[in-house]
Amino acid sequence: MNELKLTVQDVLQRKSFHCAKVIAGRTGLNRQVKWSHILETKDFESLINGGELILTTGVGLRLDRSTQLQYVKKLIEKEVAAICIEIGPHFSEIPIEIINLANENNFPIIAFEEVVKFVDITQDLHTHIINQHHEMLSQLDTLSRKFISLSLSHNGILKILQELHKRFQQNAIFIDKRLKPYYYPAESKEMIGDIHTLIEQELKNTHAQKIVSMHGHHYAFMPVQGLGQTWGYLCLQFSDPYAEDFLFLLLDRAALGIAQILLRNRTIEERKQNMEDELVRNLLNGRSCDEADLHTYLPTPSRNMYYRIFVIQLNVPDINMNEEDWEEIKLQRSMTIRALFKQNGFFPAVSVRRNEIAVIAFFLSTNQLSDETDRFTHIINEIIRVAKNNFSDENICTFGISTVYQNNLDVMTGYDEARKVLALQKKEITNNYFYENLGVYRLLLLLIESNYLETYVKEYLSPVINYDRETDSNLFETLTVYLECSGSKKETSERLFIVRQTLYHRLDRLETLLGKDFMKPPNRLAYEVAIKAYELLKNVSRTK
Template identity: 50%
Template sequence: MAKGLELTVKEVLGRDTFQDARLVAGAEGLSRPVKWTHILETKDFDLLINGGELILTTGSGLELDSANEETYQRLINKNAAGICIEKGEYFSELSTNIIELANQHKFPIIVFENLVKFVDITQDLHTSIINQHHQKLHELSELTTEFTHLSLSHNGILKILKKLHDYFRLPALFIADDSHSYYHPPEKKELEELIRRHVKTWKKDNLQRKTLTIADRSFAICPVIGLGQVWGYLCMEIVEFSIDDFFYSVLDRASLAIAQILLRDRTIEERKLKSEDELVRNLIQGKDYNRDDIQTFLTFSSSNLYYRVIVIKTEIPNFQMGEGDWEEMKLKRSMLIRTLFKQHGLFPAVSVRKHEIAVICSFISTEELKQDTTNFSKLINRIYTIDEKNILEGSQCQAGVSGVFKNIDDVGKHYEQAGEILQLAATISPTYFYDKAGIYRLLIQLKNSGELVQYIEDYLGPLLVHDSENDSNLLYTLTVYLECGCSKKEAAEKLYIVRQTLYHRLEKIEQLLKVDYTEAGNRLALETAIKAHQFLEFPDYHNRQENI
């Protein structure tokens, strides 16, 4: 294991100037770091000590020979590294209660059996501390250079973790914000799962280093920061290891190198996504595009390769977000959607806008199964259950799926199909698949041609006028009656009215429409007109339905 930046009490006891020294208490505190030495011969020392000093004294003026614990307790409270006392005129031995106090607080007490020169000890330790400091700075510089070189190599993150492990002899992990993780040695995967559960609950604006204790295991955690955001956490398990400034300095340099890798990968990914987005938009809008991009973003050509276009209506959590925040969300949304599609064996090309995600999806299928929607249904349902805060909330989404096509140049037409079924799915259609929309596919075409309003007027006009002028609901009565297969008993029960009232309404309907609506042809025409009216006037129709 690599030595830390600071000298320890144990290392001090091994030096030549401490040949006549004897540790009499606080043996468990030998790992305490010694930042400096201080010769102390006065009781008024509270303002003279900063913490971490190894105290050298003859005991003059400190009353160290008595059973009074006050001086020792004050040194402990000031976080002194320990105390070295010269045996002589002012000190002879420690009382039992002082030894117990030192052991309790792991505070080393060292006794010099013979006369020593404090100036020699001070010079020796200060020289050692300064030399060790310079040595560690040199090591830190070399490590920084090596981390930089590793960051430019293939699989750089894993190589940086291996270097950390080899240097400190401690398990090293990197837990990324996007569920990716790296760890070394390989058998330490369980540590990643252990830490991730805690990391997920942390606020992403917390940029501070910290220690974490889980199930009696301790970890040093250093956030990996890029563009002012936490992209993940560099973690090292600490087992009987004193964390010092040098340790965290190494972790900081390693985390910076990892951030450089992530930033470079992110830049490459953003460029790729921009090209992909441009391809999708060009195809949707019928503009020229680079044929080579089809192979890059939509897999290879094949005789059994088919396409669908999926349009997902989305919401943005915060409309006041800055452009940088939106670019971050855009990247994460694109990566999330791409991952979901690939998990279902589909090949997506994605374009993300603030209110819409458009996906050209290619898939391999036999001729017999190309219309099967099972896999796409599972995908859409999975999208609806996404709960990624500040990225995409599936409960706020609505999806529309186009029909199947084979010619990539037909993307524009099928994008319109997906948009049309998306509107239907938000109102009256029970499906988000264009090829399962039934009669609504015809109604869409009639609406686009301008014929639909006239068709409704021709078949339902008098009934709509009557309902409007008399605040009645004869159209709804007719709708329910036809849906019940012209069963008066069932229709009356569904409308919560007596059968005589239903007879009266049906008679009035027949007078207004001047047709036998039970005749097959008339019934089909009326049911189509009713569906068309629901299609065009759904909000109003829905409200009137609830007020019956």
């Protein structure tokens, strides 16, 4: 008997079950019994949690055959461990249909051929289960202390795996997403390929614990997590039935010990990156950098090496904090972002400020695929997920990403592009993350520094804007929507929530102000650009 898992087979060996006989579902005797419950009603869904050993005199089964079958099906669906029926005046025999149903679902049905005291059975089983739980907590506390101690020792990850092997006499493996795998004993190295396959197939889209079977063996997986990310998976092979709750609690403590080791190692590694932060900031601001530092902190330039500037604006209020607290927060942000980019195949150089994180995200690619954006979008979604978990607000971050460059001399230009994207997002002019997707705004942003853009807007739109101001009308809105609807009068009137006759009157007024040919292709394009420029200028003046 597994000392921490009580099965139906174990229950049958107890003295109180000396007159019990297995009628059906013999192949399910390895089901775990978590509690016992006396059940004498047919409506029990809210009373059952799963894993119970049901004791009954059969009062609830004195029904027609179809209702009896439905009763047993409900027990199976609720994952009851087994049902024990006292054969007697209430229930004299078990129908063959119920026996067949139980056999098909490996659901044990046990008959008491003599009158038994259910109170004695429940007292015996509950005492045993409670003692098991007490023993489980005691062992868990002892092993947790052991794992913490091992996490502070040299080569701690391997020693934690050795402790797991000592406990279960089974292979223990840790797959790190960044580094080489750890395994114990040495023979388990042959399993690494299969474990990678299982992780890819079964755990790719989940961060939860899971038991997976392959080649007749069972593998318990526990994610090792830190800073809102999954850093790897702890895997334990096992073959004998085991108390699943205790198994995962134990693996959780071991995974916590491994996470502490990884966090400590990454913290040490990250503290060495302070020089990188300064280098990145110098490149972003166009300051000269030592050639040796460039070779130390940035990837070697090559024909297939590209980069984008990825800027995260943190929309958090300024909080007074001492320098020591800020350094700790800065370290955690840098570690989180660096790990995320590395997991997605980038070579990041990171600079962290209180309200901004800037990354020079280097990557290898062919010329044809260098403008691919999927990996960057995936990173944005992951950052939003982490921000939502940590701050309960997914809008705490905004993102701006430059076009693709190769020459390190273009870092400042890329940084300027990313910040322009952020500025347009802040003004709610665009929801695009990538500079190359800004369309006509790329051209307008270049012209905004001169007065020509303002002059252009006045030449094309001042008749409409002045008319609206003088008459308190909304011809400008009508013009904007009419152009967006490509001249469709039906769609325009629906979007403006006005009748067609009102729209016709407004269009006549626009023709009077702008000319009858304002919807001809060259003129239409000019007005569309002018409207975009007007929106941009209006937002710029609002923020000054």
